[in-house]
Amino acid sequence: MAIDLAKHLGTEIISCDSRQFYKEIKIGTAMPTESELAEAKHHFVGNISIHDYYSIGLYEHEALEKLTEIFSEKDVAIMVGGSGMYEKAVVDGMNDLPEADEENQKKLIDLFENEGIEPLQKLLFELDPEYFSVVDKDNSRRLLRAIDVIWQTGKTYTENLSLPKPTRSFETFRIGIEAPREIIYERINRRVDLMMENGLLHEAQGLIPAREKVALQTVGYSELFKYFDGEWNLDFAVSEIQKNSRRYAKRQMTWNRKLGNVNWVHYDNSLQEALSLLRKLKY
Secondary structure, three states, X not given: OHHHHHXXXXXXXXXXXXXXXXXXXXXXXXXXXXXXXXXXXXXXXXXXXXXXXXXXXXXXXXXXXXXXHHHOOOOOOEEEOOOHHHHHHHHOOOOOXXXXXXXXXXXXXXXXXXXXXXXXXXXHHHHOHHHHOOOOOOOHHHHHHHXXXXXXXXXXXXHHHOOOOOOOOOOOOEEEEEOOHXXXXXXXXXXXXXXXXXXXXXXXXXOHHHOOOHHHOXXXXXXXXXXXXXXXXXXXXXXXXXXXXXXXXXXXXXXHHHHOOEEEEEHHHHXXXXXXXXXXXXX
16 A cells, blocks of 8 residues: 555655564565565665664654655655554654663673573663563563663653653654454465465574574564474464464554554555545645
8 A cells, every 4th residue: 555655646655664674584574575666665675684783763863864855855755664663753753862872782782682581671670660561571672772771861761751752844644554353364374374485484594693683583583493493393383473473463453543643444445545535635
């Protein structure tokens, strides 16, 4: 739908899928194909390596720069993707938090890659129990960012988040695609099967030496690493990818419902309904 809208409006697409940034994990992230990328100009797709440091703050800065470029020539841009915090960073701002400190990040990433996520969880609990009670405790990036900000500012992450947010020079119109849960889950299961047919196993196998990288703590890769370790058979690993993808989708649905200002379109007529909504805005 994003590609069709971009073509109809003569504009460009900014991805806010935080895993499609990484060029080494094309299949497991369902990255747009070469033919799809050729249909409309895309930004932030396969643009960095799993070996690069990246953060929500960096993405916010770079995406806003790109939007400024697009808006200098066009009235509208399309942002698409399922990473809610990344979209929120661009649309609403993430408070005036400091950029990531390289030394802090290296220390925390080394801790995570050598000892796992538990030491990060324990550290954040000690530094800011209030934020720890609401954060996704299995999301290493969120833990890393919060601890880094606390170390830099001397304030809890909760205190930092309560500071005023920056204003934006553009308006945002959110469109969400609505479908019955059974349809969503059926399509997720089929998508995982297609990933396997398209070579996900081979892609994951080539990434074993880098398996501790934060970017690879991702559904589709974590499960296959357990298969390579001999913990699970392949059929079970694939079923776990499907199950964990469904769980992630459920969290995305909850997040989007809480936004409150999403204009929902039906999955089997999404483009026409989206265009109808945009015509009312005179786009």
